[in-house]
Amino acid sequence: MYLYGTISSYSWSDGITSRNVQDALNEINTKTINIHLNSPGGDVFESVAIHNLLKNHSAQINIHIDGLAASGASVIAMAGNNIIMPKNTMMMIHKAWTYAAGNADDLRKTANRLDKIDSAAVLESYASRFVGDKNELIELLKEDTWLTAEECVALGFADELAEEIEKPEENESNQDSIKDQILNKYLGGVAASSKKKVLTTTAIPQVLNQNESPTTVNRFSAMAKAFNFVTQNIKGKE
Structure with missing residues (x-):
């Protein structure tokens, strides 16, 4: 009561x-x-x-x-x-x-x-x-x-x-720790599932090197091929 x-x-x-x-x-x-x-x-x-x-x-x-x-x-x-x-x-x-x-x-x-x-x-x-x-x-x-x-x-x-009943003080470090745990829990899952979609930057030079003496137009063409290459690899690995 x-x-x-x-x-x-x-x-x-x-x-x-x-x-x-x-x-x-x-x-x-x-x-x-x-x-x-x-x-x-x-x-x-x-x-x-x-x-x-x-x-x-x-x-x-x-x-x-x-x-x-x-x-x-x-x-x-x-x-x-x-x-x-x-x-x-x-x-x-x-x-x-x-x-x-x-x-x-x-x-x-x-x-x-x-x-x-x-x-x-x-x-x-x-x-x-x-x-x-x-x-x-x-x-x-x-x-x-x-x-x-x-x-x-x-x-x-x-x-x-x-003993007096005290409410634990909320400090910034504790809040950050909790926040980090939650973010790591969910961002970790996203990062793990996204690893197969990440390509190193060496993929683009390899495609560009396939063009011998590219002109300005050929450079755009090579970049388009590189973009397609990256897109296809991402789709293929999903």
Whole structure:
């Protein structure tokens, strides 16, 4: 399963929704599910819902972070029984945030809600995997911490390092080599079949030498004979 894009609560979104993940899981009947994740994050409760869908599934869940698991995507990643990160991938963890408007009382209420989200949803999603204590995890969340694959393994947010998948660089020498192989394959066949049609230039002088003291007209006649000679030899050897 590939979870690529922004995590959204809207069904019409082309990103990742808990409903789409649930529908996909309902159609899977296997003992192991490999989830490929690449996302900048998104809706926190959608992320938590997807985390719980994966966590409560009976299959072994392997999370492969293909590029970035940031914000809510890192919450989803924590649901994996095994989390694999190539060396060139990253994770970002932080406290929940939102847009807010209103008077002082409204803003205080929003701040209080964010505190609850952080303690009840965000913090708990990482706590079972983090190797340190709760206060250290809180500090990392405060800092909007960006982590390399090696750092994730050290902190317990990932289990395995994998070699990055690199596309071989196309260079001119390799292209020429391939081109030469193809040309040699086909031009070689043409050249081999054409060898019987190739005549040395000595054939024409031999014909011309048959004319004793050729005049200008005789030279043209001799050249015509030479041309006929070459043509007949080619036709005769086909």
